[in-house]
Amino acid sequence: MKRSPRDTEASLRKISRRSLVLGGVQLGAAGILGWRMRQMQVEQADEFRLLAEENRINMRLIAPARGLIFDRNGIPLAENAQNYRIVIVREDAGDVDLTIEKLRQLIYLDPVELDRARKEIKRRSPFVPVTLTDQRSWEDIATVAVNAPALPGITPDVGLTRNYPLDEDFAHIVGYVGPVSDYDLSRIDDDDPLLQIPKFQIGKTGVEQKYERTLRGSAGARRIEVNAAGRVMRELGRDPGDAGGDMQLTIDSKLQNFVEARLAPALSASAVVMDTRNGDLLAVGNAPSFDPNKFVRGISVSDYGELTNNKYRPLSNKAVQGAYPPGSTFKMMVTMAALDAGLLNPGETFYCGGYHTLGNRRFHCWKRGGHGWVNLEKSLQQSCDVYYYELAQRIGIERIAETSRRFGLGERFDLPMSAVSPGIMPDKQWLFERYKQNWRVGDSLNAAIGQGYVLSTPLQLAVMTARLASGTRIEPRLVKSVDGVEPEPVGIEPLGFREDHLNYVRRGMFAVGNSRRGTAYGSRIEAADKRMAGKTGTSQVRSVVVRNQDVPWEERDHALFVGFAPYENPHLAVSVVVEHGGGGSAAAAPVARDIMLFALNDGLPPLENYPSSQRARIGESLSELNLRQNFRPTDRADRA
Structure with a gap:
């Protein structure tokens, strides 16, 4: 059927309107698209360029070189290999x-x-x-x-990995590093991204742990190009970051090695050597020790089991963690308390018949037959217990405790070593708060001879001896410098005791090792310019008194000795504790004498320093010690 001209014209008008609408929509869409493209390419170009770069280029952290640790003479103790x-x-x-x-x-x-x-x-x-x-x-x-x-x-x-070239000698001082664990992350408040690097090493014990942030340094970074899957294609740039700070300790590595070697035959022992002039710790020895290098990569289960199951506790830093009854080394504190309170005349004597009676109980002297009439000097020289029972009953525990704290007992020293113990210096309040008990006179008598509740560490005993020798409130110091910068010197205050009172005690300590009836006469130093003053001690670990050779090792008495030298111009103090070693005169004093002579001679001493009857035996025993001979200085700027 043929369409009329009118129908054809109407149809053309409809198509024209639709074309205009469609064309308008298309033109609008093209305009919006063009506007958006212009916005992205021009106005937001920098933003999208940055996003594209971040997708193409990644930043990866670089672990910095860990700071090195040296002894006082520049010998490396912890290095990067x-x-x-x-x-x-x-x-x-x-x-x-x-x-x-x-x-x-x-x-x-x-x-x-x-x-x-x-x-x-x-x-x-x-x-x-x-x-x-x-x-x-x-x-x-x-x-x-x-x-x-x-x-x-x-x-x-x-x-790079951590290496400890002197291994066992400094295990308890420097400590060791190990991979970051989930436990580490849970217990430290540290958001450093370095800790997220797999197998990144941090300090676990000792100086390595206490100065972790100083030694760690700051992270570096490298820019790498990656593909869409994150695969590394090439490295574009590198910033190594800042290495950790170097540290220098006060320890003398040669003396430290001798101390470790000399303690080894004692099975379980510790010793501290301290400079009485500035508080520098020159040696902090423990026996047995362990190789910290085994912990760096992760110690095996069998090796760790051998260390933890060893009854001599090689992992324990006994010099600062071990708290022992100080035995007769504590008698100087009782003497100083009585003198300072004006309750003792140095020439006054007490009679020792072998025991002291308190009520219906006898407190025995170590010498069953007694010492007879005893004055201050003789009481220290022969370590008469009855003399100190009398003093303790006269002055009371409060004066004893106050005096002892002034000498450093019962104090936790701020040193960068793990688990430094404060020991125990008891008084009436302490006993009541701890055990809800009242202090009795018998407790004071036990404390007077370094037994009962009194506990001291070898470090505290060394500080006590240094303060006795110097008359000053000397503080122990382990860190000599950080990145070559030494801490500001701190003024050393007098202890506040009369010099003549200190001299009475010093003379008594001199008689201990230099008088024929002194308890340490067998461990005397013959060289007149190196003579040592000291005090032996024996502390019981059981209430029943029996001979040490009749009981197992774990039940034997601890042996102790403290001393300073040279007597006329003291600058060194030493303390030695031999766990379950028996008597202090037999087990601890000879060790302390050898350590003191090595320190005074800066090496193995000439045999003329020893009594003539002992020289052959001592020469042979010293030659058998496992000493390091090659101590090499190092350039502190040399970073492996």
């Missing part, structure tokens, strides 16, 4: 098991270490490098490099 390691990238290796088997045919791989690496490979993305083995020799690295075409995905690498 090159760590040669072998890594594998799973996606490049193809058949991982086959590739590892090829590697095992070239170099030895520890099964335990390899098992740990296999688990790590499964957890990580296929393009992330995983360490198969570390601490390898250069020969192993060279072998892998030469055979690289046959070992797809395996690459030799190098980094």
